[in-house]
Amino acid sequence: MSTDPTRSHAPGPPHLAIIGAGPAGLAAALAAAGEGVRVTVVDAARAPGGQFYRQPAAGLGARRPGALHHQWRTWRRLRDGLRRQIDAGHVTHLPDHHVWCVERRPEGGGIDGGPARLTVHALLGPGQETPAEVRADAVLLATGGYEKVLPFPGWTLPGVVSAGGAQAMLKGGLVVSGRTAVVAGTGPLLLPVATGLAAAGVTVAALVESTGPRALARRAGALAGRADKLAEGAGYAVELLRRRVRTLVRHTVVEAHGADRLEAVTVAALDAEGRVRPGSERRIPCDTLAVGHGMLPHTDLAETLGCRVESPGQRVWVDGEQRTDVPGVWAAGETTGIGGAALSLAEGHIAGRSAAARLRGWVPDPGTWAGAAESRAELRRFFEALDTVYVPPAHWTEQVRDDTVVCRCEEVTAGAVREAVGELGAGDVRTVKLLTRAGMGWCQGRMCGPAVAGIAGCEQAVARRPFAQPVPLGVLARTGEVRTGEVRTGEVRTGESEQDDDDR
């Protein structure tokens, strides 16, 4: 059954590895499989769906999982399509595979004829210690994004969670952390979080949004292009009214209070310049604060592959076909810029079609994805307009006291960051990091990156993390050995069963 690694063509159809089973990855998988390409979807989660279509664990036996979702019908279409393609043997879904690196060997091969040259390195299972690899002719990154939270006094207290985190625990675990919540920050994600918590029986004491309606009205022209998205927003507004959720616009959280656990938050009104209005502070008792200031794309894997990452938001650059600037590597969904599930679906569809055509040696006809391209253009315009509206208050750093922890992992305070800039003369975030250890802990600066840059008054640099996940040293030591093994396109192998090389 062994294959000669020097052979120019592996048997069977070409193979596309897709990392991420959210809206983007699933749309791409269905599009590519529909064009006769073999697809392996590698995903860290235990079930497909990504963040938007996160499901309760099977063991919880949810009869009505859609109750916590919107656009459930779209999900059913994706899920059924995936099931059919898996049954037909065109798509393989590898859940619980945490990818830490994608390796590309440019010499020779690639999509224009050679053997597989891309290796996806993953760690298996909840413990993430057993290595596995997937070899493919092309890779599509659909790794989504994560939430940005800017610091304020008390934000490290238990009970303070990211807005998306509260949503993830609710959708996936069917749990909430308390009885009374405040949802705060800025951005469209706050709406489903507030209505979701309220539907789940939590008293939402306030929805605190720092942007005001006037800022939205100023961009009305640009936003009007997507009536469906506006209607979605209006739907949430009605839901909030119905559930009597008090909405405070042009307000911000100033402080979270509590000894070992959140007990209350202080919120305050913002003036036209984005400064807290003195005397407007009010204290709201609560045991949960779900807070978020927008989203950031996951770009680690793209960075290790050498893909171009650009501003705003440090997203993976793609062309009209969703190709990155690295041959054989596509990207789709929020990894290429934050824009919600519908945009992720459109981008995934285009990426899947393009990759399939190119893998089969054709130049794709963009006419075959005209509908998706139109939707993509409209939604990108819509979210670019939203992005200029939903920005954190201009003077948010003024609320960050010197004793406020900024880097949660290394417990670096704002005072230490300010000292590094002021007294020690640091002029960029890298120097701040070296002087303070901010961003050197477990999360590798994913949580504190924007905050450190904001407080230091520097540009946020591209992070350039060597791996997307922590990797046991033993795995790193063994990767070289595994690589010398025989190469077969589409092969999945794990470090534990290296002789287990039969067809799967």
Add this chain to the structure above:
Amino acid sequence: MKPMELARAEPGPAFTVTLDGRQLDALPGQTVAAALWAAGVTSWRSTRGEGRPRGIFCGIGVCFDCLITVNDRPNQRACLIPLRPGDAIRTQEGTGHEH
């Protein structure tokens, strides 16, 4: 537990795990973090520097705030790890290697 009712969840039979030796009920499929939240526990770690309590923050495996010791393996992300019957969870202090 309203979210369970909202999703009309009919979970399989609950099983027992321990948190610092104390018995705790868990449902099949639940992560460590979900079971702890369901039991009203929101912090299970104290930080290395200041000894401050921490629990869930990002909920999706990115922030590493939710670290906990599961069956003697420290530094596991509670938001990602599903529980199995008999699991012994321990709150974690500092690096988790100091016991």
